[in-house]
Amino acid sequence: MPGAIYAEGLVKTFGDVRALDGVDLDVPEGTVLGLLGPNGAGKTTAVRCLTTLLKPDSGSAVVAGVDVLKHPDAVRRSIGLSGQFAAVDEYLTGRENLQMVGQLYQMKAKQAKVRATELLEQFDLADAADRPTKTYSGGMRRRLDLAAALVVSPPVMFMDEPTTGLDPRNRQLLWEVIKQLVSAGTTLLLTTQYLEEADHLAHDIAVVDHGHVIATGTSDQLKARTGGERVEVVVHEREHIQAASEVLRGFGKGDTTVEDHMRKLTVPVTGGAKLLAEVIRELDTRGIEIDDIGLRRPTLDDVFLSLTGHAAEAKDEGNDKKEDAK
Amino acid sequence: MSAVTDTARLADRGNPLSQSVRDSLVIAKRNLIRMSRIPEMVIFGLIQPIMFVVLFSYVFGGSMNIGGTTDSLVYREFLMAGIFAQTVTFATAGAGAGIADDMHKGLIDRFRSLPMARGAVLTGRTLADLVQTALTLFVLAMVALLVGWRTHTSIGEVLGAFGLLLLLGYAFTWVGALIGLSVRTPEAATSGGLIWLFPVTFISNAFVDSSRMTPWLQHVADWNPFSATVQACRKLFGNPGVSPSEAWPMQHPVWASLIYSVLIIVIFRTLAVRKYRSATA
Numbered sequence: 001m002p003g004a005i006y007a008e009g010l011v012k013t014f015g016d017v018r019a020l021d022g023v024d025l026d027v028p029e030g031t032v033l034g035l036l037g038p039n040g041a042g043k044t045t046a047v048r049c050l051t052t053l054l055k056p057d058s059g060s061a062v063v064a065g066v067d068v069l070k071h072p073d074a075v076r077r078s079i080g081l082s083g084q085f086a087a088v089d090e091y092l093t094g095r096e097n098l099q100m101v102g103q104l105y106q107m108k109a110k111q112a113k114v115r116a117t118e119l120l121e122q123f124d125l126a127d128a129a130d131r132p133t134k135t136y137s138g139g140m141r142r143r144l145d146l147a148a149a150l151v152v153s154p155p156v157m158f159m160d161e162p163t164t165g166l167d168p169r170n171r172q173l174l175w176e177v178i179k180q181l182v183s184a185g186t187t188l189l190l191t192t193q194y195l196e197e198a199d200h201l202a203h204d205i206a207v208v209d210h211g212h213v214i215a216t217g218t219s220d221q222l223k224a225r226t227g228g229e230r231v232e233v234v235v236h237e238r239e240h241i242q243a244a245s246e247v248l249r250g251f252g253k254g255d256t257t258v259e260d261h262m263r264k265l266t267v268p269v270t271g272g273a274k275l276l277a278e279v280i281r282e283l284d285t286r287g288i289e290i291d292d293i294g295l296r297r298p299t300l301d302d303v304f305l306s307l308t309g310h311a312a313e314a315k316d317e318g319n320d321k322k323e324d325a326k
Numbered sequence: 327m328s329a330v331t332d333t334a335r336l337a338d339r340g341n342p343l344s345q346s347v348r349d350s351l352v353i354a355k356r357n358l359i360r361m362s363r364i365p366e367m368v369i370f371g372l373i374q375p376i377m378f379v380v381l382f383s384y385v386f387g388g389s390m391n392i393g394g395t396t397d398s399l400v401y402r403e404f405l406m407a408g409i410f411a412q413t414v415t416f417a418t419a420g421a422g423a424g425i426a427d428d429m430h431k432g433l434i435d436r437f438r439s440l441p442m443a444r445g446a447v448l449t450g451r452t453l454a455d456l457v458q459t460a461l462t463l464f465v466l467a468m469v470a471l472l473v474g475w476r477t478h479t480s481i482g483e484v485l486g487a488f489g490l491l492l493l494l495g496y497a498f499t500w501v502g503a504l505i506g507l508s509v510r511t512p513e514a515a516t517s518g519g520l521i522w523l524f525p526v527t528f529i530s531n532a533f534v535d536s537s538r539m540t541p542w543l544q545h546v547a548d549w550n551p552f553s554a555t556v557q558a559c560r561k562l563f564g565n566p567g568v569s570p571s572e573a574w575p576m577q578h579p580v581w582a583s584l585i586y587s588v589l590i591i592v593i594f595r596t597l598a599v600r601k602y603r604s605a606t607a
Binding site: 048051052053073074076077079081083084085086087088089091092096100101103104105106132148 | 345348349352355356359360363364431432433434435436437438439440441442446
């Protein structure tokens with residue numbers, strides 16, 4: 001049975017840019033998929049296709065059990081969308097914005113009013129509820145935007161870079177809300193550039209680049225694919241580099257890389273903490289003094305780098321603008 | 327947050343027409359709140375027609391020949407129907423700019439992802455503009471009374487004339503909506519919404535006696551939808567300068583005004599909603 005969000009072979013071109021080049025996704029009900037990729041990779045386009053804002057050139061998609069292309073209106077009843085840019089009316093107050101969205105979700109006026117008050121409390125906006133939102137800070141607007149997406153507690157949520165540009169406090173707040181939603185059974189597709197965020201919130205991760213999904217799996221699976229653990233040693237004396245390198249060769253599963261100026265050596269290993277202890281003993285026996293030593297597991301940054309050949313934060317301005325313009 | 331309440335909330339939908347009306351009113355309310363929080367827009371919208379009344383009355387007043395007289399009071403009574411009609415058509419620019427502005431903000435994505443009636447974003451905007459037009463007309467009528475304009479007919483006929491004016495204004499906001507959806511910036515929508523109004527309002531019977539134009543121009547003026555409403559208003563107000571032209575719209579101005587306005591609404595609403603939908607897809 002397909003998941004709450006399911007896409008097969010989504011293709012979308014803008015002029016000669018293939019923003020989506022055959023994207024497949026499957027998000028089981030009640031889980032979070034983190035869609036990870038640099039700017040211009042096609043994340044936003046994928047979200048726009050799945051939320052009925054854009055019609056894909058080809059491919060199919062099912063959201064909350066409904067065919068997105070055949071019954072977009074029915075899909076709209078079951079989804080909430082929170083975008084990169086706070087989609088609120090700046091001349092309306094927070095309360096008026098939420099009431100309007102509630103009524104457009106076909107709630108009765110009175111029901112929408114009650115729900116707006118609830119959400120303003122929940123998102124710590126009660127004090128600012130009756131001020132026009134143009135007086136809000138960036139973080140407050142984002143919170144209001146997310147509240148608007150949650151007016152009907154939709155079973156499926158899409159969040160496009162929900163925490164981009166937020167300060168740590170607001171980011172933490174949004175993470176908490178997201179965790180509550182998911183524990184209440186909401187299915188969520190989240191795009192992000194922050195690998196830490198995907199690691200923290202998502203059950204599964206799909207890495208997107210140039211309109212393709214280039215890897216999927218849990219964060220641990222992706223890390224394992226990138227090549228396990230490494231031991232990193234910083235020696236105290238420059239002349240010990242050679243000796244330390246010989247010790248590491250004995251334990252390592254590959255070539256040792258040396259960064260001379262940092263007096264740092266790195267070698268891929270298997271064996272975890274136990275092996276680390278052995279390395280320390282051996283270095284000690286040989287009288288090699290060390291400043292630092294550690295077992296380093298790959299981060300999603302390493303995963304990204306090894307999969308795409310470029311870092312996640314790398315900006316591709318040309319593509320980015322194209323995507324924004326649509 | 328349970329599944330049961332969600333379904334209950336979402337199940338309540340009603341028929342498509344009443345949903346469309348309800349959604350349009352929600353959006354109209356949103357636009358009216360916005361207008362009330364940007365009062366300078368409303369005020370500028372009022373100053374311009376008042377300026378026209380004063381300038382035309384006093385600058386052109388003594389030199390215009392209406393029905394064989396150049397009496398400036400006669401011209402003032404003649405002029406008002408033209409100024410009223412021109413004023414309602416200027417709502418076009420406001421509607422166009424407002425919709426163009428909306429289309430380039432994140433909020434439109436929110437609207438498009440909601441289970442709301444597709445045309446409601448546009449209908450709501452045009453309804454809000456209609457309210458603003460009514461307010462402008464009211465203030466303008468007060469100013470007109472101050473400079474000496476009077477009606478000489480029953481209250482029913484006077485109200486009927488204002489009804490035709492509002493209908494014409496509403497029809498033109500749909501032209502504005504289409505312009506707003508077709509341009510890239512709100513600034514383009516403002517100027518694009520205004521330039522074509524000048525020939526439409528000037529090649530007409532609004533400010534001069536059209537029977538004194540060269541024959542082909544008079545022909546254009548007689549059949550101009552805008553002239554029909556002006557002629558209807560003069561007739562219903564009992565003001566001087568009703569054109570004696572044989573052209574059908576000049577002979578039956580009330581019907582012509584109604585038919586023209588309804589046609590404009592049907593054609594431009596269809597085109598605008600289609601354009602909005604294709605932008606949505």
